[in-house]
Amino acid sequence: MNSNNIIETGKTSMVSIKGEIDIYSIEKFRASIEKEIMTQATQIILDCSELSYMDSTGMGVLIELRNKSKEMGQRIIMMNPRPNIKKLLSLTGVDKIIEIVDNPAN
Amino acid sequence: MNSNNIIETGKTSMVSIKGEIDIYSIEKFRASIEKEIMTQATQIILDCSELSYMDSTGMGVLIELRNKSKEMGQRIIMMNPRPNIKKLLSLTGVDKIIEIVDNPAN
Amino acid sequence: MDSIKLTLPTKPEYVSLARLTIASVANNMGFSIGDVEDLKVAVSEACTNALNHSKNPDTTYDLTYIVENQKLVFTVTDRGIGFEPEEVAMPDLNGKQLGGFGIFIIKSLMDRVEIISERGSGTSITMVKNLSTTHEV
Amino acid sequence: MDSIKLTLPTKPEYVSLARLTIASVANNMGFSIGDVEDLKVAVSEACTNALNHSKNPDTTYDLTYIVENQKLVFTVTDRGIGFEPEEVAMPDLNGKQLGGFGIFIIKSLMDRVEIISERGSGTSITMVKNLSTTHEV
Ligand SMILES: Nc1ncnc2c1ncn2[C@@H]1O[C@H](COP(=O)(O)OP(=O)(O)O)[C@@H](O)[C@H]1O
């Protein structure tokens, strides 16, 4: 899976999520993903390589967005979440409904 | 002025000062420079490229060490201090008694 | 046994200060990178609850970090409405539930958790992380 | 007007927490990199004085940061022996003097400084940095 190819297909959007997602930054995060859902891309890839922090506030919004995108027939994929975030995705079961991929290129 | 040449002369010691110098780390700083003074090098270059913080506690010890090294006929030179530290060296007059050089290689 | 106290405005933009300070204290104590991340999450979850649920009438709430020999003991205290900790259900982990993860996550990541809450006078959640714990991500 | 309070152990290893927190608050307020560095120095100088000179009988001392519209107002308070601020001489800046730079540096870097000190009951130094100040290093 290569990000350049993906962007070329035109059906996949890629969003880079950076910094910290918590109770303060959550609305900005929600808005940026909702914008992607509106584009009706069939796949939305969240590049989490530079996402340093996320907690239950982020998990809740991920589930919410995934439900919305599913209604639209879209998939959300998280790419390269760091170990600390992966741990929470697994603990909360979010990894059962959102696909998580590790891109070896990163 | 090139750090490799300097080390080759055998009369110059180079010490890399890293991190933060404050009331907590000051004794370690003092000890590491005193060790260099003991080697009787004619010049002691403090490489400050990776020194992110220093306050009046550091200024006081710099003056003290400079006095000691002067007695031994040695020079202390600060290389590449960052702008915030340069500002304090100038404010306190320490830059009048300790030579400050900017190494363009860095 | 050193004790650090932090009083923060009851506003989302200051929760990062709780993380920043606990990370610094835990780093100096020698906690692993993974444990430091877990401590950041635990303290944030507790702060987030104080902001979301406590209806804290005060403009501030309190954090305390106590550096003990082999553990970090920390508490988040609000002066809000309180709740019954025993009545909080374990969340469904099937991806259907949107919330209810906070206390579950705290309990999963920390070695010991104690919640003292009184209706009308507030909540205090104390979390303990042992230095020796070596379960790593 | 948000207010953050920090109570630190009277020990050198925690002065970095004062810097860390003021840097975070100042960054969020939009202070320049140079101003943030100056704020770190000012708060550290005040903490260092509380540790070196106050003979604080308490195991802790206090910091307060007040985020105002266009300025950061912060105070370091110890419950030590106190001193006469007017009697502190301006340091010689000829490289001969080993100490006495702390208050001078604070006054040079900050926009306003007020020291309230009482013999036997302690010292409180309040420093103000305006956001608009644009003298940069
Ligand atoms: N500080 C608090 N004050 C009042 N109620 C709280 C507090 N913390 C938690 N609660 C209650 O416990 C419930 C579960 O909290 P939590 O597990 O963090 O999940 P969530 O915050 O997503 O609801 C909350 O919905 C709330 O009713």
Ligand SMILES: Nc1ncnc2c1ncn2[C@@H]1O[C@H](COP(=O)(O)OP(=O)(O)O)[C@@H](O)[C@H]1O
């Ligand atoms: N918090 C304090 N409690 C008691 N005395 C203080 C305090 N802060 C400063 N002083 C007095 O003021 C003097 C000058 O302080 P300062 O300018 O910071 O330089 P230095 O700390 O190097 O002496 C100190 O030597 C001390 O006598």
